[in-house]
Amino acid sequence: MSRSRFRFDLLRAENSEALGHRARLGRLTTPHGVVQTPAFMPVGTQATVKGLTIDQVHSTGAEILLGNTYHLALRPGSELIAALGGLHQFMGWTGPILTDSGGFQLFSLAQNSKVTDEGAVFRSHIDGSLMQLTPEDAVRIQEELGSDIAMVLDHVIGLPSPPEKIRDAVARTIRWADRCRAAARRPEQTLFAITQGGLDCDLRLACTEKLVALDFAGYAIGGLSVGEPPEEMYRVLDATVPALPAERPRYLMGVGRPQDLVEGIARGIDMFDCVMPTRNARNALAFTRQGPVRLRNLKHARDPRPLEEDCPCPACRHSRAYLRHLFLAREMLGPTLLTLHNLTYYQRLMAAARAAIAAGEFETWRQAQHRDWAGSARDPTDSTADDTASGPESSDS
């Protein structure tokens, strides 16, 4: 597989332990354009970022989108998308696209999923029909979709799980990664591996080393943010990331809260995706520098202020009172405006992180962010305590 049209340039990386972080600034070059890292990828599960036109997605500052192989294979089918010119043409997004492999949805969404060494057999969550997904299928479907970055099929399991089950899933994930690499045919597409291993740092490290030996263009850390405390996730990152080659991009899958992005960046992660900004938007929860704002709350009924004074998004041209009215009246524009705001917030957070890294001031910036969020947590009516209610996931349904 040629990687001539794919390149990752590390522009700045802090390796000194004294700094207390490993944040890095990079640039990912793909056949459909350049992505500045650290980057957040909005989730476009069914060939659309829910509720937004392509122009609106662009307006949030997003440079790369995530598409879901499992969903698109089921409906409308990768063959149809290929016949219509591929996923970029189909959804009208001219920038880079990363597709996941369906591994997470086999775990979270498919019915009666049975995993063997050959692959997974499951029933569609749409119509109950019997489907199969092998590593070779996952590669073929992603090649039909024509994404810039494809992911290997991994075996995702719930946490906590017995050690034997985790070891088994890790071994299978490594064998499947090798099969995916062997199956890949498209020179315009790059394949990333996915490390697994639950919260067992030794197992994570062993999995990572085996995948690194197979030499992938990028590495993802999967199977996290599935219910464990954030500190457990950070511990796994601390153990895993240093084993990844510095010159390859690192992607933390399905994460997460703004705090998790900042802590992921601090641990050397370059790429993120999560449904939190989009799914929470549809549930009337807005992310702001001062923490989450629940717009259904009565206290916003007459509030003339925007969500954020300096935010350039279309939602912030309106009052909180208007946004609240839209949700109480069940108007589509409520979810649309809040999706625009939340994605803009996430992209502004990433841009601020990149600027801080570039200026050598990441640690100061990181602490300031946490101070702002901690301040907001003291307001009992807009507590951050349950802002993960809808949970980080890898597809937005």
Place this chain on the structure above:
Amino acid sequence: MSRSRFRFDLLRAENSEALGHRARLGRLTTPHGVVQTPAFMPVGTQATVKGLTIDQVHSTGAEILLGNTYHLALRPGSELIAALGGLHQFMGWTGPILTDSGGFQLFSLAQNSKVTDEGAVFRSHIDGSLMQLTPEDAVRIQEELGSDIAMVLDHVIGLPSPPEKIRDAVARTIRWADRCRAAARRPEQTLFAITQGGLDCDLRLACTEKLVALDFAGYAIGGLSVGEPPEEMYRVLDATVPALPAERPRYLMGVGRPQDLVEGIARGIDMFDCVMPTRNARNALAFTRQGPVRLRNLKHARDPRPLEEDCPCPACRHSRAYLRHLFLAREMLGPTLLTLHNLTYYQRLMAAARAAIAAGEFETWRQAQHRDWAGSARDPTDSTADDTASGPESSDS
């Protein structure tokens, strides 16, 4: 009431019967800007054109919006909207706004509506609470909303109705119009009267003459497009419009299909509103020059063509196959894109009508439009026969 900031200029009007039409070109000047007529007003029932941001509404070519007094009075309340700076500020639309009076919703939406000479008493369709709406209330609410054009409260009844009932409603509509005029206080707001009279041309004429004698800034024709055949509506227009003063704008309420707009323009109507383009969009029906397209139809599954080759709207950057996928996958973007397309179609139709009138070629243009629509009606899978299934109405709920 001062009308200094409201003006209607008739730029061209064909009065010759030999031409076979009475189409006219005009310019409506309001405190919030100018509207070229004939004009179509998208319906923004709950302080939002369903699914569209204000920028998107602008992009369709709309110059004036309609807001619904009944809905806004119930939720969030006109007092709250006034406290937040009025409807323009609340929803972020800086152009002209016309508000209806609630008369149509008392007939179509309110529960247990009882009409007396004093006004209407009804139960809210939202929470069943007991409400009252008098002509004075309708004026006060619209003044709190701060629309550029307010409508008098009229007594709308179903068709067919006994002659005595129609006569009674007409007499009440005239008395209420006079009371609305007497109650109006805001110099920045103009009040239009509404003629009623069902399909009885003599009664329509008598009602029109009495309202004209009261000297309103504009006149609406109400109570039509409530189930009667289009030809009946055209007959009523033929009898009513000539009795209206040429120098005042004429507004046909709640109409209608593209054909009805063209026929209304031909009969001398200047302004229209209808939920058809927006409501049908949410039901996957697109309006095109070749007639309606039902996007759920299997025949569009692999169709790479846009809805209209020369349409500048965001939906027409996509294939019919993609739009169909969005509806089958129940994605919000489907209704949003089709709303953008349908409103753009309606605005392009009005712009074409204005250009044809300006060029003195309205009759030729009118016949060409009908030829295109008639051609499409021969396709049994996309028939125009039931494109009024969701019916013209004056609020989009």
